[in-house]
Amino acid sequence: MIVIALMLAGAEPSAEALALGRRLAERGTLATLLSVAEKKDTQEMIEREPAMAEKDKAALRAVAAKVYAQERERLFAADARALATHLTVEDLRTLVAQAESPAARHLHEAMPRVIATTLQSVGDVDLGRQVRIAFCADRTDLPTLCAPD
Secondary structure, three states, X not given: OHXXXXXXXXXXXXXXXXXXHHHHHOOOHHHHHHHHHHHHHHHHHHHHOOXXXXXXXXXXXXXXXHHHHHHHHHHHHHHHXXXXXXXXXXXXXXXXXXXXXHHHHHHHHHHHHHHHHHHHXXXXXXXXXXXXXXXXXOOOOOOOOOOOO
């Protein structure tokens, strides 16, 4: 049984599994987060340079779109392979059918706005900082980690 599991773990995903994984990746969480990050990163750069001319803003947006498109391709390929490796073809077929349903498409299209609205309503969230503060509340033995902000 263990030998079979090890053999399956190293098996190359089929072409169908990779294609289904890609379709799922393009509609998944990573796709949504990349869309949000592209807009957020670009806007933050524009805000750092208030005197930036409109033509420079347009050029920055074009560069951001190009960089994100290149990275999106690389990340989707990796995500597709991971999905194809860890899910069965049957599962992938079912998940792709769900992801390509009208309701799921509407959700995918709305998700960047949903995320932006959620983050706007809760304000700054730095969970790593909150964990560090809670962990270090009564600690004096870790001066680097627990140094005050």
